[in-house]
Amino acid sequence: MSASSPDFILEAVDIEKSFGATSVLRRADLRIARGEIHALLGGNGAGKSTLIRILCGLLRRDGGTLRVDGQEEASPNAIAVVFQELALLPHMTVAENIYLPHRHRGLERVRAAERREEARAALAQIDETLAREALDTPVAEIDLHQRQLVEIARALSSGARLLLLDEPTANLTFAESERLFSILRRLASRGIATLIVSHRMNEIRAVADVCTILRDGRTVVNRQPLTELSDAAIVEAMGQKGAMRAETAHAAIRATAGTTVSIEGPGLSVTLPPGSVLGLAGAPGGPSRLIDTLIGANTDLHWRIAMDGALRHFAVPAEAVRQGVGYVSGDRAEKGLLVTLPILDNVVAAARIAGRRWFAGRREARVTQDALERLAIKAGSIDDSPLTLSGGTQQKLLLARWLERIPRLLVLEEPTRGVDIGTKREIYAIIRDMAARGAVVVWWSTEFSELTEICDRIVAFDLRGTVSGVIEAGNISEVALARATGMAA
Ligand SMILES: Nc1ncnc2c1ncn2[C@@H]1O[C@H](COP(=O)(O)OP(=O)(O)OP(=O)(O)O)[C@@H](O)[C@H]1O
Ligand SMILES: [Mg+2]
Missing domain, CATH: 3.40.50.300 (P-loop containing nucleotide triphosphate hydrolases)
Structure with a gap:
C-alpha cells in the first residue's frame, strides 16, 4: 500500500x-x-x-x-x-x-x-x-x-x-x-x-x-x-441538483405591489418599478459609491434616491433598514457577519433593527430554522458561532437575514461570492421570487454570467468609475458588458 x-x-x-x-x-x-x-x-x-x-x-x-x-x-x-x-x-x-x-x-x-x-x-x-x-x-x-x-x-x-x-x-x-x-x-x-x-x-x-x-x-x-x-x-x-445553465436574460418581472425606486446621478437616471432587477457592472469603485448611498453607509451627494417619488436620504444604515432597504455584501468579514454572536442573532439582526418587538424568543428560533432550511445551511446548532461554518455557508447566512420579510429595495454586492454552483441557482430563484413579490433589486457582480442571467437592465461603469451606459434587456450579453466596462480581454 x-x-x-x-x-x-x-x-x-x-x-x-x-x-x-x-x-x-x-x-x-x-x-x-x-x-x-x-x-x-x-x-x-x-x-x-x-x-x-x-x-x-x-x-x-x-x-x-x-x-x-x-x-x-x-x-x-x-x-x-x-x-x-x-x-x-x-x-x-x-x-x-x-x-x-x-x-x-x-x-x-x-x-x-x-x-x-x-x-x-x-x-x-x-x-x-x-x-x-x-x-x-x-x-x-x-x-x-x-x-x-x-x-x-x-x-x-x-x-x-x-x-x-x-x-x-x-x-x-x-x-x-x-x-x-x-x-x-x-x-x-x-x-x-x-x-x-x-x-x-x-x-x-x-x-x-x-x-x-x-x-x-x-x-x-x-x-x-x-x-x-x-x-x-x-x-x-458534487451531489447538487439543478440545471447548469439557466435561461439567459429573463423577461422583466411585473409585480403588482411594491415600491418604485428612482436613482439619479452623474450619467444615469433610472426608474425601477416593483419587480425590477437592476444590475451594476464594472470595477468596484463606481458601483460601490452608489451602493453606499443606497444603504446609508456613506452618502455621496452625487446620487439621489427616491422611493415612490419621495426623495430619501439615509444618514445611517439603520435608517435605510427601517425604510425597507436590505443589503447583502460578498465581503462578509468586513460587512455583515456578526462573528461574536451566534447564528440565530445573525439571521434575525435585520428584523431587530427594523424594530419589530413581537419578533422574539421562540419565534426567532423558528424563523432562523426555516431560513437555514430554505438555504440548505449546514450548521450544528443555531447557537453556534458563524465561524464554524464554511466560507460559502457564511455567505448564505447573510442572505438568510432578508428572507423573513421581503425588503422594498434589496441591494446585493456580490452576494454569491464563494457560494457553490447548486446554491447559486437556489439564490437566483429566491431573488426572482422576492422581485415577483414586489422587491426592487440592485445587484453588483463581477461575474458577468450572473448579471446576464438575472437582470432585466444593467448599468455599466467604466474603469474610472463613471457610468458608461445602460444596457436594456434585449441587448444584455457578456460581450456587451465586457465592452461597456472596459474589461474586454
Ligand atoms: N472550527 C470548526 N468547528 C466546527 N466545524 C467546523 C470548523 N471548521 C470547519 N467546520 C465544518 O467543516 C465542514 C467543512 O468546512 P470547509 O470550510 O472545509 O468547507 P469548504 O469545502 O471549504 O466549503 P466552502 O466552499 O463553503 O468554502 C463544514 O461543515 C464546517 O461547518
Ligand atoms: Mg472553503
Missing part, C-alpha cells in the same frame, strides 16, 4: 478529520503531479478548506498519510498556501515581506541589499512591472491582486513547488483573474504545481488540467482530466 510515485509532488491518502462530533473529512484522497494545475471542487462545506489547512500543516489530521515528493517527512517549504485573508505585514515593504520569512542558515549574515535583490528577482519572475515599481512600497499601499502576487513570490523564494490557492479569485476582477491564471500557467511550465479552489466553473475550465471532487468529506472523483467531465457530471458528483 505504500506504492508512491516520484512524479507526484503531493499524495494525501485516507485523510480524516473531525471537529467534535462532526466528521468533516472521511478518508479523503488527493494526488497532485508536478507542474499541474489541479482543481479541488465540492459544494459548500464539503471539506476543501479543511483539507488545505491540513496539507499546509495549519491543522492536524486525525488519520491518513501525507507524502511530499514520495517522502512522509515533508520538507516544510515545499508546499505554500496563499491565503484569502492575506498574510502579509501591511506596514512593511514588498521586498521585506518577501525575504523576512526566510530562515538564517547558521551564522550566515546576508546583507539587506542582497536580500532585497533576491526578493526583486523572485517577484520579477511573476510580475516584472511590480518588481520594478513597487519593491519598496509598503504592502498596505498596493491592491489585493498585487498582494496576492507578492505572496506567491514569497512562497517561490522559499522554495515552494506546490501552491495552494483557496478561492483566490473571489475578490478579483475578471481581468485580474485572467492575469493570475496566466502566471499560474507559466509557473506550471516550470514544474510548479497549483491546487486551486473555485466555485466558478468557467474559471476552472480555463485554468485547470485535472480535478478532484469532494463530497461530504469523501473523494468522489479522483484526478480526472477536466476534458473528460461535463459540467453536469461535475455538479452531479
Whole structure:
C-alpha cells in the first residue's frame, strides 16, 4: 500500500478529520503531479478548506498519510498556501515581506541589499512591472491582486513547488483573474504545481488540467482530466441538483405591489418599478459609491434616491433598514457577519433593527430554522458561532437575514461570492421570487454570467468609475458588458 510515485509532488491518502462530533473529512484522497494545475471542487462545506489547512500543516489530521515528493517527512517549504485573508505585514515593504520569512542558515549574515535583490528577482519572475515599481512600497499601499502576487513570490523564494490557492479569485476582477491564471500557467511550465479552489466553473475550465471532487468529506472523483467531465457530471458528483445553465436574460418581472425606486446621478437616471432587477457592472469603485448611498453607509451627494417619488436620504444604515432597504455584501468579514454572536442573532439582526418587538424568543428560533432550511445551511446548532461554518455557508447566512420579510429595495454586492454552483441557482430563484413579490433589486457582480442571467437592465461603469451606459434587456450579453466596462480581454 505504500506504492508512491516520484512524479507526484503531493499524495494525501485516507485523510480524516473531525471537529467534535462532526466528521468533516472521511478518508479523503488527493494526488497532485508536478507542474499541474489541479482543481479541488465540492459544494459548500464539503471539506476543501479543511483539507488545505491540513496539507499546509495549519491543522492536524486525525488519520491518513501525507507524502511530499514520495517522502512522509515533508520538507516544510515545499508546499505554500496563499491565503484569502492575506498574510502579509501591511506596514512593511514588498521586498521585506518577501525575504523576512526566510530562515538564517547558521551564522550566515546576508546583507539587506542582497536580500532585497533576491526578493526583486523572485517577484520579477511573476510580475516584472511590480518588481520594478513597487519593491519598496509598503504592502498596505498596493491592491489585493498585487498582494496576492507578492505572496506567491514569497512562497517561490522559499522554495515552494506546490501552491495552494483557496478561492483566490473571489475578490478579483475578471481581468485580474485572467492575469493570475496566466502566471499560474507559466509557473506550471516550470514544474510548479497549483491546487486551486473555485466555485466558478468557467474559471476552472480555463485554468485547470485535472480535478478532484469532494463530497461530504469523501473523494468522489479522483484526478480526472477536466476534458473528460461535463459540467453536469461535475455538479452531479458534487451531489447538487439543478440545471447548469439557466435561461439567459429573463423577461422583466411585473409585480403588482411594491415600491418604485428612482436613482439619479452623474450619467444615469433610472426608474425601477416593483419587480425590477437592476444590475451594476464594472470595477468596484463606481458601483460601490452608489451602493453606499443606497444603504446609508456613506452618502455621496452625487446620487439621489427616491422611493415612490419621495426623495430619501439615509444618514445611517439603520435608517435605510427601517425604510425597507436590505443589503447583502460578498465581503462578509468586513460587512455583515456578526462573528461574536451566534447564528440565530445573525439571521434575525435585520428584523431587530427594523424594530419589530413581537419578533422574539421562540419565534426567532423558528424563523432562523426555516431560513437555514430554505438555504440548505449546514450548521450544528443555531447557537453556534458563524465561524464554524464554511466560507460559502457564511455567505448564505447573510442572505438568510432578508428572507423573513421581503425588503422594498434589496441591494446585493456580490452576494454569491464563494457560494457553490447548486446554491447559486437556489439564490437566483429566491431573488426572482422576492422581485415577483414586489422587491426592487440592485445587484453588483463581477461575474458577468450572473448579471446576464438575472437582470432585466444593467448599468455599466467604466474603469474610472463613471457610468458608461445602460444596457436594456434585449441587448444584455457578456460581450456587451465586457465592452461597456472596459474589461474586454
Ligand atoms: N472550527 C470548526 N468547528 C466546527 N466545524 C467546523 C470548523 N471548521 C470547519 N467546520 C465544518 O467543516 C465542514 C467543512 O468546512 P470547509 O470550510 O472545509 O468547507 P469548504 O469545502 O471549504 O466549503 P466552502 O466552499 O463553503 O468554502 C463544514 O461543515 C464546517 O461547518
Ligand atoms: Mg472553503
